Amino acid sequence: MTEPQHALGPMAGRVALVTGASSGLGRATAVALAQAGADVALLARGRQDLEQAAAEVERAGRRALVLVADLADAEALTGAVARVVEAFGRVDVLVNAAGTDVPAPVAELAVQDWDRVVAVNLRAPFVLAKAAFPHMRSAGGGTVVNVSSVAGKRGWAGAAAYCASKFGLTGLTQALAAEGRGHGIRACVLYPGAMATSWGVWSPDEREQAQGGRPPASKALPPQEVAALVVWIATAPAELVLNEAVVSPLEEQGWP
Numbered sequence: 001m002t003e004p005q006h007a008l009g010p011m012a013g014r015v016a017l018v019t020g021a022s023s024g025l026g027r028a029t030a031v032a033l034a035q036a037g038a039d040v041a042l043l044a045r046g047r048q049d050l051e052q053a054a055a056e057v058e059r060a061g062r063r064a065l066v067l068v069a070d071l072a073d074a075e076a077l078t079g080a081v082a083r084v085v086e087a088f089g090r091v092d093v094l095v096n097a098a099g100t101d102v103p104a105p106v107a108e109l110a111v112q113d114w115d116r117v118v119a120v121n122l123r124a125p126f127v128l129a130k131a132a133f134p135h136m137r138s139a140g141g142g143t144v145v146n147v148s149s150v151a152g153k154r155g156w157a158g159a160a161a162y163c164a165s166k167f168g169l170t171g172l173t174q175a176l177a178a179e180g181r182g183h184g185i186r187a188c189v190l191y192p193g194a195m196a197t198s199w200g201v202w203s204p205d206e207r208e209q210a211q212g213g214r215p216p217a218s219k220a221l222p223p224q225e226v227a228a229l230v231v232w233i234a235t236a237p238a239e240l241v242l243n244e245a246v247v248s249p250l251e252e253q254g255w256p
Contacts (some may be wrong), residue, residue, distance in 0.1 A: 009037025016095065017043065025097050040062060040065070042057070044067075058126070078127060085135055091136065092234075094128055096144070099121050102162075103158045105157065117162055132217045140183075142180075149166045152159045219250075221247065226247055230247065
């Protein structure tokens with residue numbers, strides 16, 4: 001962790017914690033927040049990829065904190081928030097971008113696989129928000145962004161665990177918004193469609209069409225564009241709340 005080179009940008013003086021920050025949307029979001037002026041704590045399981053992402057944050061002139069943890073380990077997540085506060089003194093923005101899936105028909109889906117998907121996609125955002133909320137309240141406000149999916153708006157075959165966890169994320173976000181409102185804490189849930197990342201969520205039709213290579217740009221969102229939306233949410237005027245947003249490529253198959 002290095003000292004910042006500058007303190008410019010709309011998020012100067014603020015601290016963000018981003019999960020799934022080693023790749024895809026999480027990594028793009030961590031970098032975008034740093035470019036907006038925030039110091040960033042990056043949390044995921046893979047240290048090597050996390051350190052590479054942290055280097056991008058530092059190249060943007062901000063401090064980076066690498067947090068290696070399993071998103072299914074509640075105790076490790078609580079400890080991660082404590083480390084962020086110890087290192088930076090605060091946590092202003094929490095972005096739950098990590099996700100996992102075990103595609104299988106309900107009849108073939110193992111209970112332990114269901115539990116793993118729900119633990120990472122739904123329980124982890126709850127645990128992290130629970131740990132971060134007291135610090136946000138003491139600071140007079142904060143922002144939680146929970147990254148769902150169009151699979152959190154419409155279920156499809158072979159994705160029972162994933163869809164259930166992402167539908168559940170909507171209820172969690174609404175509860176966080178209701179509890180945080182009186183303390184200046186905002187909560188928003190995003191529903192991205194297919195993204196141009198190494199791990200993406202696709203409807204059955206999209207998955208079939210994408211075999212053999214990346215889909216055309218009209219059918220996949222660049223993660224940097226969704227990350228820019230996260231920055232906008234975190235820097236919007238305090239009296240403005242974006243409760244939820246569906247963002248999809250022009251030719252999205254899974255929504256509407």
